[in-house]
Amino acid sequence: MTHPPGARDRLEAIYRAYYPAIYQYAVRRAGSPDDAADVISETFLIAWRRIDDVPEDDEGLLWLYGVARRVLFNQRRGASRRAVLAERLREELAADLRVAPADLDHVRDAFDRLSSRDREVLALACWESLTSEQIGKVLGCTATAVRIRLHRARQRLAKGLGLADEGNPTAELRGESL
Template sequence: MVRPRPDAVFSEVFRASYPDVLAFIRRRTDPALAEDLAAEVFAIAWDRWAEVPREVRPWLFGVARNLVANDHRTQARRRRLELRLGSERDPDPDDTAFSAAALDLRLAWARLDDADREAIALVAWDGLTGREAAAVLGCTRAAFSVRLSRARRRLKRTMGDSVDEPVRSLTTPHLTAAFKGELP
């Protein structure tokens, strides 16, 4: 079914979704690039408006996810080139400014594979429902539920038994709910 391209509807979708899409992107890439990538998400949505499904939000997150993945591949190629040229950047001194609990969480998060991090982040940080997150990842709700529970279990195991208190003190209610196994 081809929908007309009503400017008012697109404008409303943009106003309602832009902050969430921008936040989603900022958590996954260089914040200096986030606004450009968010703008690109909505440019794609505008160009493909007739193909956008009724549930726009998960579709927008899926487009954002693909753009971030493309950006990561571009950055990886750039880093490999820098290494070949011998111009590796110095580490960021701000990275050491974490408390012990935050550092533990950060290390545990880094030990997860990309799929586990994405599953937890979609629910915990982006506030998507299991159904919406499944649409972003292009899988069924049941498959996403299994993926999410396995990711939570691996993160909790990586953090050890002390996961409950540090996580609650460092994160939003969504992330706390995600560690408890509650889906929004």
């Protein structure tokens, strides 16, 4: 975007003249100092982008108030939208929990004791439900190498859970009955 000659000087003059008023406007209406700072910076950024639209004299202040008002509205609308999405995600996560988190502490402990390499291959297979071929693409190895790594990681996890002494140490980890 190319600005006409003198645009920078004009914006600096507008900023010096109207910053205190826009600052007070934003601080009185925003929910936090960070939100107020965002409103102020966005207002003057819009003024820079639309420098030819900013009226002369005191009309410029009224124009900036209008911009700041819309910025605040968009900020609140975004916060409201994020809050609704966060609540929906919390509800979905709560509905998906089949086992209380406290019941999984021993599994988390055993998982955390694994090497990062074992944790990654198990997480991709179990949490992300990726196939060996897909995991191979993520990790940069062949599907065969993934299957071997996955088998060994399951064995180490089973051993960490105290399941290795049973007939098939990884069957329970795959959801099979022993």
